[in-house]
Amino acid sequence: MVGDREVVGILFRRLLQPEYRDGCILDGFPRTQVQVECLKLLVDRMESLWHEFSSTPLSIHFRQPTIHIMVLFVDENTSVQRQLKRGREVRAHNEEVRRTGMGELLEERATDYDEDLARRRYRVFKEQTWDALQSLRDIFHYHFVDAQGPVKEVEYNILTELQYQSTLELDPRTHDRLRRLPLASDIVIHARQEMVKRLDSYEFEHPELFQKVVALIEKKMMPIIKRHAISGLTLINTEDPLLDYPLALAMLIDVFSERGFHAVVDLHRIEVPEKVDPLTGQITCRLKKVFRIQVRFPGSEIRRG
Numbered sequence: 001m002v003g004d005r006e007v008v009g010i011l012f013r014r015l016l017q018p019e020y021r022d023g024c025i026l027d028g029f030p031r032t033q034v035q036v037e038c039l040k041l042l043v044d045r046m047e048s049l050w051h052e053f054s055s056t057p058l059s060i061h062f063r064q065p066t067i068h069i070m071v072l073f074v075d076e077n078t079s080v081q082r083q084l085k086r087g088r089e090v091r092a093h094n095e096e097v098r099r100t101g102m103g104e105l106l107e108e109r110a111t112d113y114d115e116d117l118a119r120r121r122y123r124v125f126k127e128q129t130w131d132a133l134q135s136l137r138d139i140f141h142y143h144f145v146d147a148q149g150p151v152k153e154v155e156y157n158i159l160t161e162l163q164y165q166s167t168l169e170l171d172p173r174t175h176d177r178l179r180r181l182p183l184a185s186d187i188v189i190h191a192r193q194e195m196v197k198r199l200d201s202y203e204f205e206h207p208e209l210f211q212k213v214v215a216l217i218e219k220k221m222m223p224i225i226k227r228h229a230i231s232g233l234t235l236i237n238t239e240d241p242l243l244d245y246p247l248a249l250a251m252l253i254d255v256f257s258e259r260g261f262h263a264v265v266d267l268h269r270i271e272v273p274e275k276v277d278p279l280t281g282q283i284t285c286r287l288k289k290v291f292r293i294q295v296r297f298p299g300s301e302i303r304r305g
Contacts, residue, residue, distance in 0.1 A: 004032055004034040004035055004038070007029070007031075007035060008034075008035060008038045011026070011029065012042065023066075030132060030133070030136075031128075031129045031132070032128060032129070032132055033128075033131075033132045033135075035132070036132045036133075036135060036136060039067075039136075040139065043065050043067055043140075046062075046065040047064065047065060049062045050062050050063065050064045050065070054171075063171065064171050064172075066141070066168060066169045067140040067141065068140065068141045068142075068143060068162065069133065069136050069137075069140050069141065069142045069143065070143045070145060070158065070161065070162070071133055071142075071143065071144050071145065072145050072147035072154065072158075073144060073145065073146065073147060074147050074148050075148070076119065076122050076123075078148055079118070079122045080115060080118045080119055080122065083109075083111055083112050083118040083121070084112065084113070084115065084118060086112050087108070087109070087112030087113045090106045090107070090108055090112065091108065091113075093106055094106060094108065141168060143158075143161040143162070145157045145158055145161055195254055195257060195258060198250070198254055199254055199255070199258060202251050202254070206247065206251075209245065209247065209248060209251070210251055212242055212248070213242065213248050213251040213252050213255065214255060216240060216242055216252070217252065217255060217256070220238065220240070221236055221238075221293070221295075224236055225261075225295055225297075229299065229300055230299055230300045231299050232296060232297050232298055232299025232300075233294070233295070233296055233299070234294070234295040234296075235292065235293070235294055235295075236292070236293040236294075236295065237290055237291070237292050237293075238290075238291050238293065239288065239289060239290055239291070240291070243265075243291045244289070249265055249291075252265070252293075253265065256295060260297060261295050261296065261297045262295070262296040262297065263293060263294070263295050263296075264293070264294045265291055265292070265293050265294075266291075266292045266293075266294070267289060267290075267291055267292075268289070268290045268291075268292060269287055269288070269289055270287075270288040270289075270290060271285035271286070271287060271288070272285055272286050272287075272288045273285050274286050
């Protein structure tokens with residue numbers, strides 16, 4: 001254990017190293033009110049530099065700081081049991097190292113072997129560190145995570161808390177530039193309902209064209225798709241003039257989607273020579289349209305003995 005001056009000095013010097021230019025995770029910091037105030041001063045200075053250089057070519061080196069405070073909380077009994085469990089595991093490990101001469105000894109903490117000391121350690125945390133961390137709630141992004149459960153469950157809780165939020169982490173100018181574009185999550189929320197409405201509109205408003213598209217898929221494409229049922233990937237080339245209609249292409253994609261397929265259509269325009277003028281040498285070409293349709297779907301898995 002060392003004082004606040006040493007902790008803050010070591011930490012700030014390390015943060016200046018190039019490997020931490022894009023951020024870092026600090027475990028167990030801040031722990032005291034002094035460290036909390038030093039963190040506030042650091043962030044104030046970073047924000048000051050950000051404002052100073054935001055309109056200069058050096059702005060990329062002085063980005064807006066984003067601080068997340070993550071508090072993993074357990075009750076006193078759980079904390080004590082985990083400390084004592086760690087003590088038993090460390091002691092067993094060190095005894096094995098001493099017996100075999102292989103491996104490295106681990107640190108043995110007095111609080112990991114004495115229940116009263118373990119409880120005192122927890123209460124010191126509650127009385128000192130907890131109050132200091134609480135003061136950060138109104139300043140930084142503050143996450144209170146229930147850490148009572150198993151590691152996998154706690155990990156999930158942490159990742160859920162730290163899901164990317166562009167409004168919190170991007171420079172405001174960058175966010176304003178991007179906000180006009182919809183989020184993928186917003187698009188897919190009502191995608192199924194919108195597809196259903198489109199399909200019904202095809203049937204009631206354009207029945208003849210819709211029937212032709214369904215017939216094209218059924219008679220010309222499905223036989224090819226079925227032959228690729230194992231791989232789950234089919235590539236189909238067609239020059240069918242029906243697909244010259246943009247609405248027919250939209251129908252084709254929606255029909256495949258409704259049936260559980262993922263279809264992508266790519267139009268290739270190819271100039272095919274038809275005749276040559278013997279006097280001028282000019283070549284006359286006709287435009288050939290080839291629709292290349294890629295259809296993906298879950299393939300069949302083959303068991304091999």
